[in-house]
Amino acid sequence: MKQQEFFSSRWALIIATIGIAVGTGNIWRFSRVVAQNGGGSFLIPWVVFLLIWSVPLIIAEFAIGKYARLGPVGSISKTAGKQFAWMGAFVAFVSTAIMFYYSVVTGWCLRYFISAASGDLFSTADHLAYWNTFSSGYQPLLFHFISMLIVAFIVYKGITNGIEKVTKYLVPSLLVILLILFFRAITLPNAVEGIKYFFTPDIEVMLDYKVWLNALTQNAWDTGAGWGLILTYAIYMRKKEDISLNAALIGFGNNSVSLIAGITIFSTVFALSIPGTGEVDAMVQISKSGPANTGLTFIYLPQLFNKISGSAAVNIFFASLFFIALFFAAVTSLISMVELTTRTLIDFGFNRRRAIIFVAAAGFLLGIPSAQNLNFLINQDWVWGVGLILSGAFISFSIIRYGVDKFRTEIINGYGSDYKIGRWYNFLIGILVPVQVVALVLWWLISSASWDPEWWNPFHAENAGTCLFQWAIVIGIFVLFNKTMVKQIESN
Amino acid sequence: MKIITIFTALIVLSIVWGGLIFFLSRAVKYEKMKSRNGER
Numbered sequence: 001m002k003q004q005e006f007f008s009s010r011w012a013l014i015i016a017t018i019g020i021a022v023g024t025g026n027i028w029r030f031s032r033v034v035a036q037n038g039g040g041s042f043l044i045p046w047v048v049f050l051l052i053w054s055v056p057l058i059i060a061e062f063a064i065g066k067y068a069r070l071g072p073v074g075s076i077s078k079t080a081g082k083q084f085a086w087m088g089a090f091v092a093f094v095s096t097a098i099m100f101y102y103s104v105v106t107g108w109c110l111r112y113f114i115s116a117a118s119g120d121l122f123s124t125a126d127h128l129a130y131w132n133t134f135s136s137g138y139q140p141l142l143f144h145f146i147s148m149l150i151v152a153f154i155v156y157k158g159i160t161n162g163i164e165k166v167t168k169y170l171v172p173s174l175l176v177i178l179l180i181l182f183f184r185a186i187t188l189p190n191a192v193e194g195i196k197y198f199f200t201p202d203i204e205v206m207l208d209y210k211v212w213l214n215a216l217t218q219n220a221w222d223t224g225a226g227w228g229l230i231l232t233y234a235i236y237m238r239k240k241e242d243i244s245l246n247a248a249l250i251g252f253g254n255n256s257v258s259l260i261a262g263i264t265i266f267s268t269v270f271a272l273s274i275p276g277t278g279e280v281d282a283m284v285q286i287s288k289s290g291p292a293n294t295g296l297t298f299i300y301l302p303q304l305f306n307k308i309s310g311s312a313a314v315n316i317f318f319a320s321l322f323f324i325a326l327f328f329a330a331v332t333s334l335i336s337m338v339e340l341t342t343r344t345l346i347d348f349g350f351n352r353r354r355a356i357i358f359v360a361a362a363g364f365l366l367g368i369p370s371a372q373n374l375n376f377l378i379n380q381d382w383v384w385g386v387g388l389i390l391s392g393a394f395i396s397f398s399i400i401r402y403g404v405d406k407f408r409t410e411i412i413n414g415y416g417s418d419y420k421i422g423r424w425y426n427f428l429i430g431i432l433v434p435v436q437v438v439a440l441v442l443w444w445l446i447s448s449a450s451w452d453p454e455w456w457n458p459f460h461a462e463n464a465g466t467c468l469f470q471w472a473i474v475i476g477i478f479v480l481f482n483k484t485m486v487k488q489i490e491s492n
Numbered sequence: 493m494k495i496i497t498i499f500t501a502l503i504v505l506s507i508v509w510g511g512l513i514f515f516l517s518r519a520v521k522y523e524k525m526k527s528r529n530g531e532r
Contacts, residue, residue: 010523040500047507196493199501245519252512259508418522 005159006238012164013237014249019167019332020229021254022174024105025222027326028297030258031265037214038205039197045206045215050223050255053216053392053436056428057225058247059421060395063411065234066243071344072228074489079407080398082486086478087394089485091228092344093474094387098227099337099363101370101377103151106330107143108135112298113323119316122306127299140371145364148338151331152360155338158352159236163339167332174328175257177321182260184318185267188308194270198263213443216436221385223254226392229336232343242418243411265296272304297326338363348485349492379461383470386444390471393437396429404430 007013034042068075076088111134115121124130134140154162185191205211224230230250305319338359345355370377399407404426413420445464449455452462458469478485 010519014519040497040504043500043504047504050508192493195501196497199504200494200497201500242519242522245515245522248515249512249519252508252515255508256512259505419518 006236007164007233008160010241010246012160012168013233013241014246014253015171016163016167016332016336017224017230017233017246017250018253018257019171020227020233020336021222021224021250021333022171022257023222023224023329023333024109024297024326025218026254026258027261027265027329028294030218030222031262032296033214033218034198034262034266037211038202040199040201041203041205042211042215043199044201045212046218047255049216049219049436050251052428052432054219054223054225054254055248055251056425056433057392057395058223058230058251059244059412059425060399060429061225061228061230062234062237062243062247063407064395064398065231066237066239066241067411069235070489071232071235071340071347073344073485074347075231076394076398077486077489080401083482084394084398084401085486085489086475086482087398088228089478089481090387090471090475091391091394092340093478094384094391095227095229095337096341096344097380097384097387099334099341100367101380102330102334102337103148103363103367104140104144104371104377106147106151106327106334107140107145107371108294108298109323109327109330110147111139111143112302113320113327116302116305116316116319116323119312121302121319122312122315125303127302130302131294131298135374141368144367144371147331147334148360148364148367151334151338152356152363154335155342155359156353156356163335166335170328170332174325174332177325177328178257178260178264181318181321181325182264184308185264185271188267188271191267191271194266194268195263197270198266210443213440216440217389219255220388220392220440222258223251224333224336225251226388226395227340228391228395229333229340231395232340233336235343238416240416242416244413244417244421245419248419265301268301268304272307347492348488375461379466382462383467386441386467387471389437389440389444393434393441396433396437399429400434 007016064075064079068078070078071088072091073085073088076091077085080087112121121130154166156162157165186195220226301322302319305315305322308315308318338356341359341363342352342355345358346352350358370380405423407429408421408423408425412425445455445467448462448464448467452460452464454460454465455463456465457463458465460466
């Protein structure tokens with residue numbers, strides 16, 4: 001198949017890829033995980049894993065996509081060997097399964113933006129009841145449909161006329177909004193208490209291995225490394241485009257945004273809650289998950305936005321800014337998930353129009369259970385969230401199969417590269433990333449056994465059994481159809 | 493504010509934000525170089 005579209009410039013590629021990496025995970029998950037893991041004690045390991053997990057895997061994804069010019073199934077088959085095409089299919093499936101419920105989450109953000117902008121969000125003092133009324137009604141389904149429709153239209157328009165054009169406006173707008181909120185938050189009285197907590201480490205907490213594993217998980221989830229999404233955008237990078245410098249920019253850019261969002265949320269929560277008065281305790285509120293981890297964002301922050309100033313208009317302004325930023329972050333990530341599935345179908349012989357109609361319809365239908373039942377969403381988030389670690393492992397495995405040194409010298413440091421990377425990369429991608437995967441998967445499974453005595457039961461929402469059961473079904477099907485998938489891609 | 497807090501903030505911000513600024517400046521430099529050489 002002849003490559004038809006490319007990102008028009010390096011900056012267009014970087015902005016679109018930043019759009020993948022910066023999602024709701026940077027804004028609401030990061031702050032919650034920092035609070036649950038001792039503030040500053042978490043930040044040090046989080047920076048370490050940016051260097052030894054995120055950046056090497058982002059480099060790998062850019063390089064594989066640029067080299068193979070195919071979606072995850074074809075790419076992994078080309079680098080690891082045809083008998084491992086199922087691994088690429090698993091990578092594609094995990095991101096697709098996440099797409100089904102991520103569209104629901106994107107819809108929540110849109111609905112809360114509309115509520116905030118119209119002032120409806122502040123018509124109540126009981127935000128938990130407000131959330132429960134919203135999430136148990138028909139609206140999550142409606143907004144899931146709207147989100148999927150918007151994103152499908154953008155992806156249908158293609159790379160330069162759709163994805164590039166939209167992310168060119170959304171990503172810079174998101175950054176400007178976050179900076180406005182950041183400066184407002186750090187200038188609130190008592191904001192410094194939040195900043196102090198955010199950066200103060202506790203050596204004892206830092207020596208706890210769980211903090212390190214949480215830091216690794218956060219990097220795996222919020223940079224988009226190992227999802228196959230960056231690999232998909234890399235298909236459309238020009239041949240003369242650099243890999244390693246662009247990858248570093250994405251990793252560091254993503255974590256910079258997380259820091260801005262974290263400082264903003266900690267400053268706001270500490271400034272506007274009054275610990276010890278019985279009203280609220282800042283730390284409890286930040287670290288409290290709420291249903292599907294929504295507590296901080298959809299229940300507690302609306303209460304705080306109502307207290308930013310005495311003027312209702314100012315409060316509405318800042319709340320609207322926050323939720324539109326969240327919506328932009330979610331949309332730019334959702335675009336990449338829809339594009340990944342669309343591109344995979346294109347590799348199988350669909351044209352873009354047919355592929356996007358199929359993906360949007362399937363995305364809407366298979367997202368319905370998550371829109372209607374939070375427990376289903378929690379289960380899917382758990383199963384495929386942990387599955388991402390496996391995806392990272394498969395990407396790393398494909399490079400080991402290809403030959404780590406050959407991969408580095410011929411592809412990463414090949415034509416177009418601005419920045420040649422040294423042998424240290426061989427150690428990171430060939431040894432350190434696999435070691436991290438094994439540690440993380442074992443820890444997740446062992447921890448889940450400790451909190452669920454029936455850890456093997458596949459019908460529990462969050463345990464080892466449900467992960468192993470669903471992964472086994474998906475992997476089994478893909479292994480069975482491995483040859484058919486390879487044949488189909490080769491014939492196109 | 494404790495010394496350790498300032499120290500941690502300095503390390504984290506200088507690596508993450510400093511790294512971003514460093515890589516961004518490199519990318520701008522290479523882009524300028526390429527456009528001067530007529531590669532863009």
